[in-house]
Amino acid sequence: MAAYAIRRLGLSAIVVVGVSIAVFMMLRLVPGDPVSVMLSQGSTAQDAAALKHELGLDRSVFAQYERYAGNALTGDLGTSIRLHEPVARLIGQRLPATLELTVASLALATALGVLFGTLSAVRHGRLTDHLVRVGSLAGVSLPSFWLGLMLILLFGVELGVLPIAGRDGLASLVLPAVTLAMVPLGIITRMVRSSVLDALREDYIRTARAKGLGAARTLFGHALRNSLIPLVTVVGVQFGTLLGGAIIVETVFAWPGVGSLLIDAVSARDFPLVQGIILMIALGFVLVNLAVDLLYAVLDPRIRDSMETAS
Amino acid sequence: MRFVKTTGAAAFAAALAAAVVACGSSGSAGSAGSGAASTESATAVATESEGTPKDGGSLTFALNAGWDTLDPAVSAFTFARQIMLFMFDPLLRHDPKTGKIVPGLAKSYDVSADGKTITLELPPGVKFHDGTDCDADAVVASLERVTDPDLKSPWASLLAPVDRISADGATTIKITLKGPSAPFLDALTQVNLAPVSPTAVKQEGKDFGAHPVGTGPFKFSEQTAGQSVTVVRNPDYAWPAPFHDATGPAHLDKITVRDVAEDATRMSLLKTGEIDIAYQALASQLSALKANPKFRVLLAPRSGMPRSLVLNTKLFPFSDPKLREAITYAIDKQQIVDTAWGGAGSVAGSVLTPGMPGFSSAVAEAAPKRDVAKAKQILAAAGWTPGSGGVLTKDGKKLSFSFVTQPGTTFQLEGQLLQAQLKEVGIDLKIASKEQAAVLADLQGGKAPFTDMLFAATDPDVMYTVLATDSIGKAWNGASYSNPEMDDLLTRARTEIDPDKRAALYEQAQKIVARDNPYVPFYNISVPYATTARVHGLEFDGQAFWDGYSAWVD
Numbered sequence: 001m002a003a004y005a006i007r008r009l010g011l012s013a014i015v016v017v018g019v020s021i022a023v024f025m026m027l028r029l030v031p032g033d034p035v036s037v038m039l040s041q042g043s044t045a046q047d048a049a050a051l052k053h054e055l056g057l058d059r060s061v062f063a064q065y066e067r068y069a070g071n072a073l074t075g076d077l078g079t080s081i082r083l084h085e086p087v088a089r090l091i092g093q094r095l096p097a098t099l100e101l102t103v104a105s106l107a108l109a110t111a112l113g114v115l116f117g118t119l120s121a122v123r124h125g126r127l128t129d130h131l132v133r134v135g136s137l138a139g140v141s142l143p144s145f146w147l148g149l150m151l152i153l154l155f156g157v158e159l160g161v162l163p164i165a166g167r168d169g170l171a172s173l174v175l176p177a178v179t180l181a182m183v184p185l186g187i188i189t190r191m192v193r194s195s196v197l198d199a200l201r202e203d204y205i206r207t208a209r210a211k212g213l214g215a216a217r218t219l220f221g222h223a224l225r226n227s228l229i230p231l232v233t234v235v236g237v238q239f240g241t242l243l244g245g246a247i248i249v250e251t252v253f254a255w256p257g258v259g260s261l262l263i264d265a266v267s268a269r270d271f272p273l274v275q276g277i278i279l280m281i282a283l284g285f286v287l288v289n290l291a292v293d294l295l296y297a298v299l300d301p302r303i304r305d306s307m308e309t310a311s
Numbered sequence: 312m313r314f315v316k317t318t319g320a321a322a323f324a325a326a327l328a329a330a331v332v333a334c335g336s337s338g339s340a341g342s343a344g345s346g347a348a349s350t351e352s353a354t355a356v357a358t359e360s361e362g363t364p365k366d367g368g369s370l371t372f373a374l375n376a377g378w379d380t381l382d383p384a385v386s387a388f389t390f391a392r393q394i395m396l397f398m399f400d401p402l403l404r405h406d407p408k409t410g411k412i413v414p415g416l417a418k419s420y421d422v423s424a425d426g427k428t429i430t431l432e433l434p435p436g437v438k439f440h441d442g443t444d445c446d447a448d449a450v451v452a453s454l455e456r457v458t459d460p461d462l463k464s465p466w467a468s469l470l471a472p473v474d475r476i477s478a479d480g481a482t483t484i485k486i487t488l489k490g491p492s493a494p495f496l497d498a499l500t501q502v503n504l505a506p507v508s509p510t511a512v513k514q515e516g517k518d519f520g521a522h523p524v525g526t527g528p529f530k531f532s533e534q535t536a537g538q539s540v541t542v543v544r545n546p547d548y549a550w551p552a553p554f555h556d557a558t559g560p561a562h563l564d565k566i567t568v569r570d571v572a573e574d575a576t577r578m579s580l581l582k583t584g585e586i587d588i589a590y591q592a593l594a595s596q597l598s599a600l601k602a603n604p605k606f607r608v609l610l611a612p613r614s615g616m617p618r619s620l621v622l623n624t625k626l627f628p629f630s631d632p633k634l635r636e637a638i639t640y641a642i643d644k645q646q647i648v649d650t651a652w653g654g655a656g657s658v659a660g661s662v663l664t665p666g667m668p669g670f671s672s673a674v675a676e677a678a679p680k681r682d683v684a685k686a687k688q689i690l691a692a693a694g695w696t697p698g699s700g701g702v703l704t705k706d707g708k709k710l711s712f713s714f715v716t717q718p719g720t721t722f723q724l725e726g727q728l729l730q731a732q733l734k735e736v737g738i739d740l741k742i743a744s745k746e747q748a749a750v751l752a753d754l755q756g757g758k759a760p761f762t763d764m765l766f767a768a769t770d771p772d773v774m775y776t777v778l779a780t781d782s783i784g785k786a787w788n789g790a791s792y793s794n795p796e797m798d799d800l801l802t803r804a805r806t807e808i809d810p811d812k813r814a815a816l817y818e819q820a821q822k823i824v825a826r827d828n829p830y831v832p833f834y835n836i837s838v839p840y841a842t843t844a845r846v847h848g849l850e851f852d853g854q855a856f857w858d859g860y861s862a863w864v865d
Contacts, residue, residue: 032748036755038387038465039786048755048785054463082387083379084520093536145573152579164585165576166538166569254571256537263572264377269748 078272087276098257109184117192139186148252165254184238195227236292369565380520399505399525426491426808439508447478497770562863592841594653610837611851615768617659635828640686659832669817703737711739754789790829
């Protein structure tokens with residue numbers, strides 16, 4: 001188990017380094033550079049070439065990466081080109097808002113997903129099942145910026161019951177969290193539905209019922225519990241999707257998180273800031289998935305055993 | 312704002328790095344420029360003031376983009392300037408009604424006959440929000456701070472003409488220039504050169520921008536990163552710029568500025584009254600808002616170089632001046648302004664906006680109107696003959712090229728209109744959409760054959776930035792235009808102190824632009840502000856910003 005954990009940790013480190021290289025190179029391959037964007041903001045007489053030199057952008061990409069990686073290893077993510085502040089501080093300011101949003105969305109999606117999915121499986125083939133299936137398909141398919149704007153119009157403008165934008169208390173969290181939760185909710189619902197359906201067909205369920213166990217205890221104690229493993233995987237993967245989705249949702253709802261910071265950073269070609277945020281997201285994604293893998297072992301003795309055999 | 316949709320968890324990093332937005336609103340290059348003691352410059356203004364101003368109340372104002380730091384000397388953001396205008400007093404101002412340079416915090420100014428010495432006179436008793444005296448020494452220290460190499464101020468170049476700055480007594484500042492500089496007075500109107508509290512600068516050091524202290528009508532109260540800034544009334548304010556024609560503190564108790572990038576969200580906030588003022592109201596909603604008594608639409612003209620087509624004089628097909636001339640007859644400016652830009656503003660004829668010092672109404676009026684027959688005739692005379700599909704050809708080469716523009720309804724619509732208009736004369740125009748940063752890089756590097764840009768400025772020296780040979784690759788000469796005659800005129804205009812003589816130089820330069828057509832100006836932009844009906848007294852300057860002093864609410 002320990003050896004497995006260490007191996008997984010090593011692989012995760014490689015992924016993070018890989019992502020940092022890919023992002024670094026991609027940013028410099030995409031047309032546009034921070035200098036022309038900066039100059040467009042008004043300081044006209046400044047010389048583009050001089051500014052590039054000052055920012056170290058006139059060096060080779062490899063020399064730039066070497067310097068960046070060296071600093072990053074010591075925890076220095078650099079200074080934002082356009083915001084003039086340390087990248088770590090900027091991310092620190094915005095991260096709580098993004099975590100609040102993604103955790104709320106994931107909790108919502110998981111709770112409702114398990115509920116709807118189970119309901120749908122139990123009512124297999126009936127109206128409830130059809131409604132849930134159509135609903136989850138819609139959740140996955142609706143573009144979040146459209147959904148967000150529709151929710152704003154309905155609950156903010158027409159009904160006037162919820163704040164439209166900004167981060168100001170729990171009420172302001174509702175619309176962005178619901179919008180962001182839609183895609184994972186659809187995915188989790190469908191996954192729970194099919195895995196509960198599968199479980200309900202298993203022999204041990206029939207045995208449990210034959211032994212006189214009630215429907216509820218069979219469902220919660222046996223069927224649902226065995227559906228947990230795929231659920232954990234899906235929730236882990238959805239965490240990454242949520243961080244990506246947060247970029248759009250945060251912009252629609254003027255939510256002051258890392259996503260909206262990233263959008264601005266990309267459009268201004270603020271290299272250090274984009275690199276820092278992506279690195280942080282990659283790290284978060286990798287850590288969550290590492291946790292998921294390790295959680296498997298805890299949840300499923302078969303996996304634990306196979307790991308021990310393997311190592 | 313438009314999104315490139317990002318999907319798929321697997322390729323998430325790649326998708327994130329490619330997620331883009333393009334501000335369809337404020338467009339490409341924007342600059343503060345620098346200015347002159349002008350005879351006239353009517354950066355006309357949308358003012359709305361009815362009834363007697365009332366004191367008290369607060370107001371929320373949503374911008375469509377964020378800001379960096381609120382340290383005037385350090386900030387490079389356009390919108391930071393708007394927020395800082397509430398808290399800092401520029402030494403000189405542009406009168407919102409006439410556009411002329413007038414006293415600001417300095418109650419008077421004087422330019423010596425040789426144009427080399429500028430004397431500013433402060434009113435007595437000016438204090439920063441922290442109680443520190445704003446005397447001549449504080450002003451000198453503030454200006455010297457901008458040129459401090461450690462600070463790396465993006466505004467240091469505004470002070471490049473300066474030889475020496477000194478305090479002469481408690482309230483007099485003398486600025487000696489290396490030589491006469493016509494744009495220098497305009498530089499003093501920039502909020503980026505406004506006095507900052509020396510006490511706070513010493514205390515806060517690099518964090519001054521997080522706790523800004525100025526002399527303005529409002530004091531900094533609080534800031535939430537990425538979300539909002541709140542300023543509250545400065546009760547001790549007794550030095551409003553003379554053009555305000557008022558005394559005492561501002562009317563409003565509090566102004567909250569929010570960053571709401573998504574256009575539709577900003578408009579929704581306005582409808583529910585969560586915000587009172589929306590910067591850059593959606594073009595498509597302007598007429599509905601105007602018709603609704605609960606709202607007002609104010610158009611704030613932004614001076615500088617109008618939105619103009621950029622015809623790259625070094626690239627196919629616009630290296631041929633005849634082709635550039637043909638374009639001026641082929642396009643329908645009015646249609647583009649009305650359809651793509653919601654009619655907010657007017658059709659442009661000269662490379663300077665009306666009211667800018669030196670603006671030539673003669674050149675603007677003589678600008679070609681749409682004449683398809685004439686355009687065809689010019690092209691035929693240049694040897695272009697109709698080929699397959701009605702597209703003109705010459706020496707086996709098709710007259711086909713790309714219009715480089717940004718994603719976003721407005722820009723796409725502009726591209727499609729141009730496409731249809733040019734098709735009528737036999738030109739095959741393709742639309743190449745790039746993200747804003749890429750368009751800017753193309754412009755600056757002179758790589759786009761055909762694109763558009765505007766340049767916000769309050770001084771005609773903006774022409775140097777977009778037309779001088781020296782500006783190719785370095786500044787914003789996106790047309791790669793190089794003409795010694797033009798260089799000479801623009802260089803002389805920089806040192807010509809006499810406003811009339813200076814205007815004559817710019818008149819000549821505008822004539823040359825109209826003859827050579829490296830740029831085809833088509834749209835004098837106005838920033839549409841939408842407000843709720845309770846808001847009054849907004850006065851906009853040439854940068855389409857307001858200082859908050861005269862604003863009040865019901």
